[in-house]
Amino acid sequence: MFLSLLFSPPISDYDVFKKEKDHGFFESQEAIIVLSTYLQELLKNIKGLDEKSLKEEFLKLLQVSLWGNKCDLSMSAGADNSQKSDPLLSVEELKPFILVDHMEKLWSLLINKKNMNKQTTRLDIVLDNAGFELTADLILADFLLSSKLATEIHFHGKSIPWYVSDTTRRDLNWTIKQMQAANHKGMSRCGVCWEGYLKNGLWIYHDHLFWTSPHEYCRMAQVAPDLYSELQKSNLIIFKGDLNYRKLIADRKWEFTVPFHQALNNFHPAPLCSLRTLKCDIQVGLKPGQGEQLTKTEHEWMIIGKYGIIQFDAAS
Template identity: 45%
Template sequence: MEEYGEEGVEDLKAIAGRMSKLKNEVQTNKHVIALEDDGSDTAIWNQYLDEETAKHREAPCWFKSAWLYVECYMYRRIKEAVHLSKLLKTLDVFCDQKRHGFVSSQASIITLVEHLKEVIPTLQWAEKNREVFQQYLEVCLWGNKCDLSISAGSENFQKTSPIQQLAMLKPHILRDDTEKLWEKLTTAQKANPGKVRLDIVLDNAGFELVTDLCLAEVLIAMGLVNTVHFHGKTMPWFVSDVTTDDWEWTVEQFHASNNATMSEFGRKWRKYLTDKTWVYKVHDFWCLPFDYSEMRMRSADLYKDLAQADAILLKGDLNYRKLVGDLNWDPATPFDTALRGFHPAPLCSLRALKADVVVGLKPEQAKEVESQDPKWMTNGNWSVICYSGLREA
C-alpha cells in the first residue's frame, strides 16, 4: 500500500488468482497451455509446446510428461503470473526466502570469509595452492545442499563451519574429479599465462552463492584463473536460483556489512566487477525447457560464448539434470557419453544429489550406496564432482 497504493494491492490479488489457477491445473492433471505474456522467451516456449504436442499427438499434461519440462514450465508460469500485472512486473515472489537464507547463514558466512582472509597470504607458496583449491572446491560443492526448491521454501541454510565439515563429508563424494580440473587449469595457465577464463554457471543464492564467490576469489588470488564469468538467471527460478537482483544484493551486503572482513571482500569484489576481472551475465537459455545438448542448435550465441572459456563449472542439481538430459541412465554410464555432444569447453559439474539420475559411477557403486542410504539419490547427502575434458573442434 505504501509503495504502490490500491492498484498495487489489486495487482497482488490478480497474481494470487493466477497462481491459484496454476495450482489447480497441476492438481487436476490439465494439459499444458500456451503462455500469454510478452516475454522475450514467450514465442520459444509456445513453439516448444507445439513441438511436444505434435510429437505425442496431444498436449503435454502434468502427470504424464517429462518432469524436467513441466517443472521448468511451472516456474515460467509463475513468472507469467507476475509479469501480467500492471505495477509489479518485476516482483520476485521468492525474494524474502532467499534473503532470509543469506541472513540466517551469517555466522557460517563470516567464518568462511575470515578463513579465506587467512588463507590468501599463504598462496605465495605453491605447494599450499593445491590443498586450498581442493578445500574451496569442496566448500563450493557442499554449499549446494542449501536449495530452497528441494525444501519447499522452508529453512535450509548453513548453520556450522563449512571448513570443519569437509573431512566428515569427504566419504560422501561418490566421484571426485578435482585432480582433473586442477590439471586443466594449471595447464591452461602455463600455456596462456595471464589469460585463463573460468565460467561458473550459478545455482542458488544465499550461502551457496557466497561459496561460489569465495572459490572465485581463491582462484584469482593464487593466479590460477585471471577472469571469471558468472552466469545467472533472467527470472526467479526454482525458488532460490541467482537472479541479477540477488547478485547485486549479495555483493552490496558484503560491501555494507558491519563485519570488517565481509566489507573488505565486498570492496574487492566491486573492484573486480568494475575492472572486468569478474563478469556477471544472463541469457534466456538458462530458463528454457531444453537440456544442454540442444544449446548449440537453440542458442548458438551462448554456446559460442562458453567456448571462449578454458573451463566451465556448472553448479547444482538442475544444471546436472540438464547436462545429462534427466534421462534414466545406468549409473555406470560414462559422464562424457551422457553429455551427448555438449562440449563447448572442458567442464566440471559440482552437484549434491537431489534427483534420481546419476552417471559416471563405478560398476556396483550405486547398489553399495543404496544399501547404506535408500534415499541417496534425492536427499542431498551425497555428491559428485564430474569432469569432462572434451572440447568440440
C-alpha cells in the same frame, strides 16, 4: 505476451522468492563470516604459497562450494535452508560422501594453464542457488582470481526468478552490497573487492533465457547458438547444482555406469565440471556396482542431498 510482462515494470523487478533468499543469507552469517575471514587471511600470503599449498586451498574451497549446494530452498520446501556449521571444518568429514571425485583433473587443468603463463584463463560458473551457496561460489571465484589460477570469471545466472532460490543478477548485486555493508571486516572487505572485480571486468555476469527454457543442454548449439559460442571461449565451465546436472544429461534414467561424456550427448563447448549434491534420481559415471550397493544400504541416497559429485569432462 508472458515474456514481455516479465521484463516490464513493476513485475520485472519483483521476485516472489526474495524474502526466503534473503533469510537464507542472513541466517548463514556465522558461516559466511568464517569463510570471508579465512579468505582474507589466505589472500595476505597468496603470492608466497608453493604449488602444494595452493592445491590444498583450491581443493578445500572447491569442496565448500560443492557442499554449499545443500542450501537449496526447493529441497527444503521453503523452510530454513541456511548453513549453520563451520563449512571449513566439515570438508574432511564430508569427503567420503563424494561419489565421483575428479578434483585432481580440475587442479591439473588450472595449474597447467597457470604454469604455461597463459595470458588469459577464463573460468565460467553456471550458478545455482542464492544465499550461502552463492557466497561460497564467490569466495571460490575470488581465490581463483587472486591465485591467478584464473584471470577472469564469468558467472551465468537466471534472467528471471526461477526454481525458488535460483540466482539472478539482483541476487548477485544484493549479496555483494550486503557483504560491503556488514559490520564485520572480513565480509566488508570481500564485498568491496567483489564490487571492484565487477567494475573492472574481472568478474562478468551473464543472463540468458535459455537457462529458464525446457531444453536439454545438448540442444544449446541449435537453440541458443550465441550462448554456446560464449561458453566455447571458456577454459573451464563449472555447472552448479542438480537442475543443471539434469539438463546436462537430458534428465534421463541412465545406467549408473554410463560415462559422463556419453550422457552429455555432444554437449562439449569447453572442458566442464558438475558440482552437485544429489537431489534427484539420475546419476552417471559411477563404478560398477557402486550405485546398486548404495541402493541396498540407503534406499533414498539419490534424493536426500547427503552425497555429492565433482564430475569432469575434458571435452573433445
